[in-house]
Amino acid sequence: MGSVPELRTVEPELADTSATKLNTVGQALALLRFLADATMPMGVNAISRQLNFAPSSCFRILKQLADAGYAQFDNRTKCYSLGSAAVLLARRSLDPSNTFSLLLPSLTDFVSRTQASVGFWRRIDRDRIVLAGFVESPNPMRIHMSIGQRLPLYIGAVGRAFAAALGLSDDQIRYELAQLRWQIPPDTDEYCRQVQCCRQTGYAVDEGNFAPGVTTVATVLTDTMGGLSYGLSAIRIAGQIGRSEISSIGDALVDLREELGSTWLAQR
Structure with missing residues (x-):
């Protein structure tokens, strides 16, 4: 089967994702982008360090995203990954x-x-x-x-x-x-x-x-x-x-x- 090569573009990154610079909506968007780019599920502490978020804020927003289906939480590993609701939203946006x-x-x-x-x-x-x-x-x-x-x-x-x-x-x-x-x-x-x-x-x-x-x-x-x-x-x-x-x-x-x-x- 033939295939057409894709020309990929890089999304602009947020200049500063620290909690002092972003409101709650900005933090949620930063978390979604982080989960979309992550190569493996990660825990709250690791994610908060990467984004320079307070662990408590990171946990609170991730839990809300998981409750809504935009993040997926693994009870066994205590790690988060991108949820299926994000996929459905992306498809709708097309x-x-x-x-x-x-x-x-x-x-x-x-x-x-x-x-x-x-x-x-x-x-x-x-x-x-x-x-x-x-x-x-x-x-x-x-x-x-x-x-x-x-x-x-x-x-x-x-x-x-x-x-x-x-x-x-x-x-x-x-x-x-x-x-x-x-x-x-x-x-x-x-x-x-x-x-x-x-x-x-x-x-x-x-x-x-x-x-x-x-x-x-x-x-x-x-x-x-x-x-x-x-x-x-x-x-x-x-x-x-x-x-x-x-x-x-x-x-x-x-x-x-x-x-x-x-x-x-x-x-x-």
């Missing part, structure tokens, strides 16, 4: 409006017709997208991507589609591309031409730049307020797809976008 679930029947039908895996991307800030949903193709050799993967906005086929929809000029595109790291960097002028082409066809294509041996076709979706909030990427292993099929999948993506725009968005 798609607060539950959009992927609403689209899933249409996306599943698209996958069965095109034999392409489909990624559902949500724009989370000015220059980032996150994979909020994924439907694998039925092919024996297929692409897998991890939910929660975050990428720069303008990378890959989805990036070209966003650049086209947001109306970036060639100079703006060149600036944005200079900030990115690719597996195989595209030629900047060619990327600009591909963005222009996307404005005409409604879909963009990445052939091996984001991930060698992988061809991706993508388009973007607007939310109920007309904002460019979502991207759809159809993904195939390069040896399984020809030029004519790329166009067919692209046209099918545009049709799907129009279908969704006139049905589920209108109903919300």
Whole structure:
């Protein structure tokens, strides 16, 4: 099974996690981040030393987190680890409006017709997208991507589609591309031409730049307020797809976008 490499980002750390600098909410967030990064369960005293918290405060907050399911306490070892409620909360944060679930029947039908895996991307800030949903193709050799993967906005086929929809000029595109790291960097002028082409066809294509041996076709979706909030990427292993099929999948993506725009968005 093929896999798309993940580009990982590092979360900014709190500059000072001492109890004198943080209120209770800040301490709870620091504890959750600590448990998320910990490689093994740890006791209260060890955690309080690492975070420079008073042991009594650390114990009190950890107990509350454990009672709510955000931390897990092992009675045998007296150690804490991250709880399952934190996982559920994180998953919910990927798609607060539950959009992927609403689209899933249409996306599943698209996958069965095109034999392409489909990624559902949500724009989370000015220059980032996150994979909020994924439907694998039925092919024996297929692409897998991890939910929660975050990428720069303008990378890959989805990036070209966003650049086209947001109306970036060639100079703006060149600036944005200079900030990115690719597996195989595209030629900047060619990327600009591909963005222009996307404005005409409604879909963009990445052939091996984001991930060698992988061809991706993508388009973007607007939310109920007309904002460019979502991207759809159809993904195939390069040896399984020809030029004519790329166009067919692209046209099918545009049709799907129009279908969704006139049905589920209108109903919300």
